Amino acid sequence: MKILNEFRCSFPACSANEALARAAVSAFLIPADPTAQELADLRTVISEAVTNAIVHGYRGTEGEVSICLRMLPERVIYIRVSDKGCGIPDVAKAMEPLYTSAPEEERAGLGFAIMQTFTDSLHVRSIPGHGTVLTMRRRLGKNDAES
Amino acid sequence: MQIHYDTETARLHVQLSGEIDHHSSNALRAQIDAAIYAHLPQTLELDFGSVTFMDSSGIGLIMGRYKILQPLGGEIVLTATSPHIRRVLRLAGMERLASITTEAEVTS
Numbered sequence: 123m124k125i126l127n128e129f130r131c132s133f134p135a136c137s138a139n140e141a142l143a144r145a146a147v148s149a150f151l152i153p154a155d156p157t158a159q160e161l162a163d164l165r166t167v168i169s170e171a172v173t174n175a176i177v178h179g180y181r182g183t184e185g186e187v188s189i190c191l192r193m194l195p196e197r198v199i200y201i202r203v204s205d206k207g208c209g210i211p212d213v214a215k216a217m218e219p220l221y222t223s224a225p226e227e228e229r230a231g232l233g234f235a236i237m238q239t240f241t242d243s244l245h246v247r248s249i250p251g252h253g254t255v256l257t258m259r260r261r262l263g264k265n266d267a268e269s
Numbered sequence: 270m271q272i273h274y275d276t277e278t279a280r281l282h283v284q285l286s287g288e289i290d291h292h293s294s295n296a297l298r299a300q301i302d303a304a305i306y307a308h309l310p311q312t313l314e315l316d317f318g319s320v321t322f323m324d325s326s327g328i329g330l331i332m333g334r335y336k337i338l339q340p341l342g343g344e345i346v347l348t349a350t351s352p353h354i355r356r357v358l359r360l361a362g363m364e365r366l367a368s369i370t371t372e373a374e375v376t377s
Contacts, residue, residue: 137290159352166323169322169324170324173290179293228298228332229325229326230328230329232325242350
């Protein structure tokens with residue numbers, strides 16, 4: 123599929139960079155003229171994905187989080203977030219609502235539920251010991267009845 | 270963040286502000302918990318009027334405070350919630366734990 127625009131960056135896995143990732147999404151999306159809800163949804167999605175990489179992928183160890191944002195035809199936004207952290211041994215389990223591997227951090231276990239609800243598709247590829255890649259797509263301008 | 274305790278109504282009003290994410294929630298949690306343990310309030314009001322962003326870290330923050338207040342018989346009210354924040358709250362089923370309003374409640 124033709125890529126109309128693309129933004130890629132990598133940053134250290136520290137929590138201050140969660141805001142940086144949201145700012146990148148905002149800046150990338152503005153030319154596509156998203157609604158307030160679309161913008162808020164995708165900012166939330168990247169925040170969840172990057173937080174997962176930092177909290178669960180690297181678990182306080184050093185590492186790098188990479189994001190790739192693409193504008194595809196028909197106003198489809200593609201978001202990829204990847205890390206080279208510990209990986210997810212059981213992806214199906216990790217995606218269950220309210221499941222968290224870090225209850226001591228008061229994680230609600232809703233990251234994947236939010237990513238699934240606020241996008242049209244979510245794919246998770248993970249190899250334990252090597253890392254995780256999340257790819258998501260959301261088409262802007264769909265009639266979104268559930269607000 | 271501003272915290273005000275009203276002794277007459279035993280209501281702890283927490284005016285949250287800015288972005289609530291994994292990064293900011295640790296500091297928020299520590300300050301709110303210090304006020305909860307200092308006053309043992311009947312009602313904890315989390316006022317979202319100045320909050321510009323919240324992800325599931327905010328849900329963790331609310332659920333954690335709910336667990337602290339439960340043994341005290343206290344309740345949580347979430348006020349001045351924007352459409353985005355209500356969307357995240359609803360997805361998490363927070364209406365089962367707390368009352369949610371769009372407006373700031375008048376506190377004395």
